[in-house]
Amino acid sequence: MRRFIRLRLLALAVLLTAPYASAQAGQVHFYGWGGSPQVSTYMRWVQQELRAEGIQLRHNKVADIAEVVKQITAGHSNADLIWINGENFHALKAAGALQNIVDDIAAVAALNPQLQWQHDFGEPVTGLEVPWGVGQFNLLARAPVFSEESITAADLLQAAQRFPGRLSYPKPPDFHGTTFLKSLLxxxxxxxxxxxxxxxxxxxxxxxxxxxxxxxxxxxxxLWQQGRSFPASAGEQVNYLAQGQLVMAVSFNPNDYKTLVRTGRLPTGIQRHRFRGGAITNTHYLAIPKGAKNPEMAKQVIEFLLSERAQLRKADPNRWGDPSVLAEAAEPLLPAAQEFHASWQRYLEQQWSARFQ
Known part of the structure; x- marks a missing residue:
């Protein structure tokens, strides 16, 4: 009888834990920058669409993906899929912490051939990540801060003098702030x-x-606060622009001047500007860590994110507005300037901090 009871209890435990185990097997933990309401709204749509495919996508928002990179290299992360580029990719590649996935993603065949994605901040991708979208650094400003779409460093200084205390930029090492330094350089x-x-x-x-x-x-x-302090992020700077405290903000999305107005985050009349040498342009990527618990399902997520339907929705200025990486959905972009080698990132941040903090 005791043996019978033990067997019944064991069977009951299996029945109770089976749904949990199944749910765990269907989960993909996705880590990415969480500083944009448009991105969060888009990812909620992605989660809903993937449920129909039996995939439970967990969107883990982070302020800086570098923290997740540290966890992955230390072997303490549950990430199945990450959104990265630049020095974070360099760090993971150097640590041998990423899977080679390009040959396993069928959607790669549909990528825009004009997209220069095989190098990420000067580092060969070597199959370790696939492109997801395109970033182009630009300025968002109220009229008439700048008279032309393309501006020089002298134009920026003159605008700051005409609108004292109402221009600024995000504090490095925020990546928008560091790109502002690179754009000026x-x-x-x-x-x-x-x-x-x-x-x-x-x-x-x-x-x-x-x-x-x-x-x-x-x-x-x-500048704002006489340059003694700076907005913590591009999102905070956009809020100050919306409130009228600032007359300029920065963005890495070339469609933000439309998207943020249409979604009500900025008032009408916001204009887009770029530095005359071109908008610093880079690709942002998706990658799978070697320690991922669910790599095959993570690849299914990538296939969906690179599908024409998902890319067109992502590029919609009424939603996220992030440019597509597909040939079929490619849109005209700003005149581009090449991204700096990744090693400049840390150097500029350290030198800026030593001088201005």
């Missing part, structure tokens, strides 16, 4: 564009960046 020295493609250790970085530090020293007294 390129605007001040357009003839050095190819030099910035090289690792920072192989060039005379101190001489190359000297004009940037001189320019910022002149600019900062005219």
């Amino acid at each position: 390129l605007a001040l020295q357009p003839e050095q564009a190819q030099v910035f493609q090289q690792p920072v250790q192989q060039v005379n970085a101190a001489a190359l960046t000297a004009p940037l530090w001189r320019f910022l020293t002149e600019l900062h007294p005219h």
Whole structure:
């Protein structure tokens, strides 16, 4: 009798835990930047669509994906799928922490052939990540802060002088803030564009960046809080722009000047601007860590995210507005400037902090 009871209890335990085990097997833990309401709304739609395929996508929002990268390299992450690029990709590639997935993703065949995605901030992708969208750095401003769509560093300084205390930029190491530094550096020295493609250790970085530090020293007294403090993120800066505290914000989405107005985050009349040398342009990617518990289902998620239906919805200016990576859904982009080599990221952040914090 006791043996019979034990068997019945064991069977009951199996029945009770089976649904849980099944749900766990159908879960994909996706980690990505969570600083945009448009992205969050889009990902809720993705979650709903994937449920029909038996996939429970967990959208884990992070302020900085670098924290997840540290967890992955330390072997303490439950991530099945991550949204990365730049120095975070470099770190994971150097640690051998990513799976080679490109050959397993059928949707790669439909990518826009003009998309230069095989190098990520100067580092060969070598099959470790697949492109998801395109970022182009631009400025959002109220009229008449700038008279032309393309501006120079001198135009920015003049605008700061005409609107004292109402311009700023996100505080590095926020990636929008660091890209603002790179954009200024390129605007001040357009003839050095190819030099910035090289690792920072192989060039005379101190001489190359000297004009940037001189320019910022002149600019900062005219900025919000006299350049003593800065918005923490692009999202915070957009809020200040909406409230009228600032007359300019920054963005990595070339459609934000339409999307943020249509979704009610910014008032009508917001204009898009770029630095004259071109908008710094990069690709953002999806990757699967080697330690992923559900890599095959993560690949199914990637296939969906690269489907024409998902890419068109993502590119819709009434929704996210993030440009598509597919040939069939490609849209005209801003004149592009190449992204800097990833090693410049840390260098600029450290040098900026040493001078201005």
